[in-house]
Amino acid sequence: MSEIPEKTIERLSEYRRTLLACHNQGITHIFSHVLAGIHGITAVQVRRDLMLIGFSSDTKKGYDVEVLIDFISGILDSPNVVNIGVLGMGNLGQALTKYFNGRRSKLRIVASFDVDGDKVGHEIDGIPCYGMESFEEQVQKSDIKIVILSSPTSIASELVVPIINAGIKGVLNFTSMPLNFPRGIFVENYDITTVLEKVAYFVKEAEESTDAQN
Amino acid sequence: MSEIPEKTIERLSEYRRTLLACHNQGITHIFSHVLAGIHGITAVQVRRDLMLIGFSSDTKKGYDVEVLIDFISGILDSPNVVNIGVLGMGNLGQALTKYFNGRRSKLRIVASFDVDGDKVGHEIDGIPCYGMESFEEQVQKSDIKIVILSSPTSIASELVVPIINAGIKGVLNFTSMPLNFPRGIFVENYDITTVLEKVAYFVKEAEESTDAQN
CATH class of the missing domain: 3.40.50.720 (NAD(P)-binding Rossmann-like Domain)
Known part of the structure; x- marks a missing residue:
């Protein structure tokens, strides 16, 4: 379990925040493709991440939100503050x-x-x-x-x-x-x-490709 | 040139800040392995990123800091504010x-x-x-x-x-x-x-593996 990649850890943290928001809205189940859509990634990626931490869910209603929150918390959080x-x-x-x-x-x-x-x-x-x-x-x-x-x-x-x-x-x-x-x-x-420069770069690239098309 | 991956863009932004700091200290040349060491990555990665943007350098003194700053800026920056x-x-x-x-x-x-x-x-x-x-x-x-x-x-x-x-x-x-x-x-x-939770996770993992060794 110590071999979870950094990127997976980041995504687990992000999934959990989304799941907490869903939970607060009274949503009890969520499909992998819905969770994936919110984060702009593929359902395959979500399922792979959860498989990696040993979470499996085969309900027809999707993942149980509360169970998944607890499961991810068990991975990410220390028992103590x-x-x-x-x-x-x-x-x-x-x-x-x-x-x-x-x-x-x-x-x-x-x-x-x-x-x-x-x-x-x-x-x-x-x-x-x-x-x-x-x-x-x-x-x-x-x-x-x-x-x-x-x-x-x-x-x-x-x-x-x-x-x-x-x-x-x-x-x-x-x-x-x-x-x-x-x-x-x-x-x-x-x-x-870094991240602001990155956004600026991709804005510039999009503009240049639009200009090229015109 | 529109196919530069997001991660490379982030690293180019980071390289540039390091190069600017070097330039301010009067450093004129830097080897790929030195730049790599500062960023905690391999020299191969640095060379690959720079190859991807078409920058080549074959001087025995390493990359010319000023030239490389200008080259990266030409990639990242818009001509205008x-x-x-x-x-x-x-x-x-x-x-x-x-x-x-x-x-x-x-x-x-x-x-x-x-x-x-x-x-x-x-x-x-x-x-x-x-x-x-x-x-x-x-x-x-x-x-x-x-x-x-x-x-x-x-x-x-x-x-x-x-x-x-x-x-x-x-x-x-x-x-x-x-x-x-x-x-x-x-x-x-x-x-x-996300990133704070990630740091906390890897701290926890390191502690658990230390505990396991003791």
Whole structure:
């Protein structure tokens, strides 16, 4: 079960959110092609992903929404709450904190860190903000496993060693600087600019092919 | 040239940011394996991506950084500035606006839209905020091609028809609701929760395999 590809994990997370939305609307069953259509992929892909995690369903009504939510949660979620710290409480850090907290209860932002004297020692949206000098101490105290990195890109690489030393196990890096960590620390480099440039590229391509047809 | 895969486009965008950082540090040449190492991929992958866009380099010093930046920019960028609108100026919308503007000059956020009377009619970080009722009009006036969707997830699906009607060509959707658009409108569904859940999953997996070894 440890061999589930990253892309499948992403899709499982996406399926679950769709299923939760369906569940909230009172929908009890969903066909693979309906779930696939919502996500813009093929039904074969959905069935393959679910087969990979050992979920099988042969009802004529499609997948049982509630059962499938629980099954996916059993794969994705830790049995316990996972504590998260935010490194860098600028606009992006604050927006991400508001965005994540009050959502999934299993992933909880419990502390933030900054160097700005106006922020350190205060609570921001109910989350205490500490100075970087107490990062390691607070990670131990609060049992923080994952950090969200939303510092300025220019200082991102300076944070690698403190993150390693503090015993962090996962990094979600929102800066524009791709970071490498030793084996045992999972890092996802997630520069938002990339995806905007991608959208712009495909818009440009579509326009050029329209122009060529005219 | 219209057949470049989405993943290659993403990597080209990432390579360019790394190359720009190198250029700013006075680095003039870079080997494929160095570029690959920074991005945690293989040199073969880097060379394959660059071959795909027709870039070849056979110098013993590696790729010429400046030449490669220009070459990738010729692929990714429109000749003109692309105007972008932000739908939903809550915390995430405001953070994204600050994050994107003042970065790449070819992609420019020129307008935002909200339903909050405290925001409509004002400038937020120098960007005018309009009411949703003038969305179509402002898209025409400002020649907006792409929208960033940062509204509450609960109203995301209500925005599909206005986006189509306004003639938008690309959508970067940050809500948790995956959206489908007719052919001709490129959409990237980019729920940030997915990636945090993914990091948490791989942290959990690593812990379980460590526990199993002990």
